[in-house]
Amino acid sequence: TERTFIAVKPDGVQRGLVGEIIRRFENKGYKLVGLKLLKPTVEQAQQHYSDLSSKKFFGGLCEYFSSGPIVGMVWEGLGVVKGGRVLLGATNPADSLPGTIRGDLCIDVGRNVCHGSDAVESAEKEIAFWFPEGVVSYNNHSEGQIYE
Ligand code: GTP
């Protein structure tokens, strides 16, 4: 089954939005298979966002991402990489629609409360990076009500 890496960023943790963000993924029907609170080092932030290393906001992004605890999660489900990005909303909250996490909960692109993997391949990389110990596989009793 497809998996994605979702993180509540330091601003989301500080603002007490962890439960709200988890609730939206749970309510959708995705299955939580990994969950941890951690404080990334700057080096971990740089590696996580290495695709953006040429951007002018890279330094600030990595400083912000490593400034406080984040909640790293792995969610599983049919099409969860794309579906998870739909729940998050557009990168810039100025463009994210109401009903999405960013559309409902934040204002500034530099403080957009959450991260979600952008492709199946990057999800696999990010999960291996943040959850080297692996995730937890289990049967969810409501799977027959969520999938045909
Ligand atoms: P993530 O889920 O965090 O990876 O966001 P994304 O995939 O929607 O966007 P992208 O990977 O391109 O950018 C990563 C993060 O960098 C964004 O979530 C923003 O917090 C930040 N970012 C992106 N573009 C800008 C920008 O133009 N200015 C600033 N200050 N931050 C930006």
Ligand code: MG
């Ligand atoms: Mg991204």
